Amino acid sequence: MGDRANRLSHWFWRLLQGRSAAVDAKRRNSVVRAAGTHQQRLRELTDEQLTEAAAELRRTDRADYSDADLALFLALAREGSRRTLDLDPFDVQLLSATWLLSGQVVQMATGEGKTLSGAIAAIGYALRGWTVHVASVNDYLARRDAEWMGPLYRLFGVGVGWITSSSTPQERRPAYAEDVTYAPVSELGFDLLRDRTVTEVAELVAPEPGVVLVDEADSVLVDEARVPLVLAGSVDEGSADRDLAAVVRLLRAGMHYETDDEARNVYLTGAGAEAVERALGGIDLYSAEHVGSTLPAVNVALHAEVLLTKDVDYLVREGKVQLINHGRGRVARLQRWPDGLQAAVEAKEALPASATGEVLDTITVQSLIKHYPKVCGMTGTALAASDQLRDFYQLRVAEIPPNEPCVRVDEPDRVYATVEAKNKAVVAEIAAAHATGRPVLVGTPDVAESEQLAARLAELDVPCVVLNAKNDAEEAAIIAEAGAHGAVTVSTQMAGRGTDIRLGGADGADRDRVVELGGLYVIGTSRHYTSRLDDQLRGRSGRQGDPGGSVFFSSMDGELVTRHAPDAPAPTKVDADGLVTDKGARHTIDHAQRVAEATNLEVHANTWRYNQLTAEHRRILGERRDALLRTDLAARELAERCPERHAAVLEAVGEQVLEDAARQIALHHLDRCWAEHLAMLADLREGIHLWALSRESPIAEFHRAAIPAFKELLGEADRRTEESFLEVKITDSGAELGAAGLRRPNATWTYLVHENPFGSDLERTMRGVGKILKGAL
Structure with missing residues (x-):
């Protein structure tokens, strides 16, 4: 009801x-x-x-x-x-x-x-x-x-x-x-x-x-x-265990490790744990000595080896690992993964480890x-x-209605039994269109596939221009000519490219010829995880009433189906070239995409539920920090709590120096306590799934632990501020925080994190049961 x-x-x-x-x-x-x-x-x-x-x-x-x-x-x-x-x-x-x-x-x-x-x-x-x-x-x-x-x-x-x-x-x-x-x-x-x-x-x-x-x-x-x-913020020089990278590289899927259905997490099996223990000299990964250090390092190294792929998730350029933003098909400059994972990928690629650090603050988009x-x-x-x-x-x-009606012809998906058959069909379709002079825009999911497709086209003497995360600086010029007669452009992620494709090229010289051929032909080599990205790619053709066409190729053993519709029935009607003619094939592709969209929506909802409380705490702490930064609040509070010390410092260095010193001390400890609080919340989320074992709500338990912890944070910051004010040497030059060991990071950088930090309750429960049983054994 x-x-x-x-x-x-x-x-x-x-x-x-x-x-x-x-x-x-x-x-x-x-x-x-x-x-x-x-x-x-x-x-x-x-x-x-x-x-x-x-x-x-x-x-x-x-x-x-x-x-x-x-x-x-x-x-x-x-x-x-x-x-x-x-x-x-x-x-x-x-x-x-x-x-x-x-x-x-x-x-x-x-x-x-x-x-x-x-x-x-x-x-x-x-x-x-x-x-x-x-x-x-x-x-x-x-x-x-x-x-x-x-x-x-x-x-x-x-x-x-x-x-x-x-x-x-x-x-x-x-x-x-x-x-x-x-x-x-x-x-x-x-x-x-x-x-x-x-x-x-x-x-x-x-x-x-x-x-x-x-x-x-x-x-x-x-x-x-x-x-x-x-x-x-930087802490010290990073280090990564290349021996661990070599060990996990020898592990075999299915025997030594397994991944979840969404390929977001990877887990050692019993055989895998034993193989790692032997390779590391007969240690016990689950002993008190190693469970908090070696085991997490092994898991991170395994994540880097299995779940992160070169030219798909990251590039190696100029001796550095550079992340790829999947949503935009570009390098995420000046961004990196959290330190353990960053170091593990660097070890995997035999690169020097970059500096490590700690999380100072986070905020979701x-x-x-x-x-x-x-x-x-x-x-x-x-x-x-x-x-x-x-x-x-x-x-x-x-x-908003279009200024001119859209006349683009969107063909039904062409579904193939295997990825191999699909790839052959894609190449053949591109070559056939190119032979007529019709411009073709091909959308691929990642850098690796874009370059593999370009190599296959080169074998057929079909010239193409590749636009991916390796050359995104040239994207405007590449896209501007994608509508030229005979052009073949292979691109990762067209959403947000931001440049219109004019028929006939940037100057429109061959517009009439291209119009006669049907306009820009858009080919998708696979469906995206959301139909909106498919539509973004299609929308590159048929602008302002121009003619155009689009078609997407899919396969029954492609990642979209195997990950999000693994129980889909095998096709029964398959042509000699691998084309699936079953009526239900397109339904399977549509279903897999809807499941992918629902999964991402669940991730969004989960993140939102957990981050609501943290966002409110961030707001409260931000108001407190802003008051400390912009006013003499710190000095006034310390005058009340430490009147003798306040009077002595005031007499020795004057009001302005005192206020600045009090401000620096108070801000240092407030920031320090917030960073520690975020680390505690991260640990809490990692273990919160265990509450589901007793049928408790993980989000309720998260709140039950996080709220009092935040209340203690403010009091702890005040206590530390008072303690440092009594001990730190304050001269005419200000508070000597460095001499007291109160150092701020000397450099900061940003992280890019694409993950489901919480998972579903069932996933977390089963993972927790597995760890408990393994520990008991």
């Missing part, structure tokens, strides 16, 4: 929301039409007069636009864009901007002009007194879009800046000081984390949050929402986005993620 009531409630809510959205859409269309009535008058104004007209819309109170003011603003934006960018926005682009200005996520098809719509909305927010961050998906797009749209911003008297992962603090501060700042979403998060480690107000980089406008919103807000952004008072976004595939956007962010999705 309860489930039925919930479904009815959900249906009723969607019905009301739909009617409300319809009324809202009608009003916004009227506003866009009203904008057209200003057009002739505005064309007669000089640039200076246009800027003055925009200035009259400026407010400092963040007030919403009235319909009349919004219509005038849109008209100004259209005329300004025509003059500065030589772009005349379509009505649908202005309509999109109105939805963004109301804090919604808009779905716009590829090639419909999201970049300009986003810039118009950002200007609209800035004129109303908001600080705006446009969250891009990579460095290239952040800089490109800020520079491209710059003339339009300047005409409106709105400042714009950009930040990339290589930007220095001296470059970041003025960029953030502008009205609008373009930056990769990860950099926004890392700057927030880094600001929580500074000890002087002058060292702060990021401003108070206002509006965040998220590009590729579904990718950022859903696919990457669970990804922890982690800031670490979801918590980062919820840090902003107002959120909006745009993408080509938002509707498929509308439930998640509503449930996790309270965001509605508005579908």
